[in-house]
Amino acid sequence: MVEQLLVEALKNRQQSAFAALVTDFQHMVFNTALGIIHNREEAEDVAQEVFIQVYESINQFKGDSKLSTWLYRITITKALDWQRRKQRKKRFAVVTSLFGINNEVLIDPPDFIHPGVTMENKERSAILFKAIDKLPENQKVAFLLIKIEDQTYQEVADIMGASVGAVESYMHRARQNLRKMLEDFYTNEQ
Amino acid sequence: MKTDDKLKQDIEATLNSLDKVSRAEAPPYFYTRLLSRMERKRVSALSRVLQLLSRPVVGISVLVLFLVLNVVAIRGIMSAPKAQGQASDAQSFATEYNLNTTSVYSN
Numbered sequence: 380m381v382e383q384l385l386v387e388a389l390k391n392r393q394q395s396a397f398a399a400l401v402t403d404f405q406h407m408v409f410n411t412a413l414g415i416i417h418n419r420e421e422a423e424d425v426a427q428e429v430f431i432q433v434y435e436s437i438n439q440f441k442g443d444s445k446l447s448t449w450l451y452r453i454t455i456t457k458a459l460d461w462q463r464r465k466q467r468k469k470r471f472a473v474v475t476s477l478f479g480i481n482n483e484v485l486i487d488p489p490d491f492i493h494p495g496v497t498m499e500n501k502e503r504s505a506i507l508f509k510a511i512d513k514l515p516e517n518q519k520v521a522f523l524l525i526k527i528e529d530q531t532y533q534e535v536a537d538i539m540g541a542s543v544g545a546v547e548s549y550m551h552r553a554r555q556n557l558r559k560m561l562e563d564f565y566t567n568e569q
Numbered sequence: 570m571k572t573d574d575k576l577k578q579d580i581e582a583t584l585n586s587l588d589k590v591s592r593a594e595a596p597p598y599f600y601t602r603l604l605s606r607m608e609r610k611r612v613s614a615l616s617r618v619l620q621l622l623s624r625p626v627v628g629i630s631v632l633v634l635f636l637v638l639n640v641v642a643i644r645g646i647m648s649a650p651k652a653q654g655q656a657s658d659a660q661s662f663a664t665e666y667n668l669n670t671t672s673v674y675s676n
Contacts, residue, residue, distance in 0.1 A: 401600045405595040406595050407592070409595035419596070423599070426595060494594075496587065497590075500587075557584060561583050565580065
């Protein structure tokens with residue numbers, strides 16, 4: 380009921396409703412974007428884009444799902460788009476540097492340490508995030524939503540527009556793939 | 570080389586390293602920065618429209634279109650009374666020769 384009122388107020392372009400929306404969901408949107416993008420400044424940019432998109436297309440929100448589900452969907456789509464663009468740029472930079480067109484120095488980003496990770500898990504979580512980055516998108520999204528956003532399988536299914544069974548399958552394969560990548564990492568560590 | 574047990578321990582510990590993660594918070598003044606970005610976006614959209622209109626090709630095209638519409642409107646106004654006149658001529662002709670009846674059998 381409260382959510383319905385909020386949506387109605389947003390559709391009527393009430394500034395106070397937009398402020399309430401941002402206050403309620405900014406951390407959720409930022410944290411989800413950060414899990415995919417691994418960079419605070421870029422995650423903030425994406426989070427801003429998400430709220431601008433919500434402001435511009437609130438009339439398309441039919442209320443079939445929860446507002447948070449819709450926000451998760453927009454955030455994930457935008458974050459994955461951002462990541463794809465970044466990877467394209469990186470590949471392009473590598474190619475141009477091979478031909479000597481681009482003299483820019485390619486710097487690998489430092490290991491990502493999620494700010495919410497406990498002190499004793501910082502190092503391990505950085506290794507895990509590197510492996511998560513290599514997962515196929517569906518597996519990555521399911522794993523991150525369950526692990527860092529503490530969502531249930533049903534909620535993740537709603538967000539991804541898939542069945543609970545499909546999400547269970549994504550999680551199972553994600554764990555399998557991560558185990559394999561971590562095994563390679565720790566075997567070659569020494 | 571690591572032993573199998575140590576390797577398994579490392580893998581499981583790493584896989585579970587996000588289990589107690591807390592949610593990262595958006596930076597302070599997020600809403601203020603968001604509003605200023607929206608304002609910048611609005612201003613830049615407006616300036617893009619103005620920039621487009623200030624281009625000679627677009628400006629001249631808009632002017633020509635305006636003139637053509639005016640000419641069409643003026644011609645329409647000028648020809649309207651004539652059409653009305655023609656219609657009334659036809660009406661008087663029909664009345665004169667009793668052609669107003671709907672059936673040839675009616676009187």
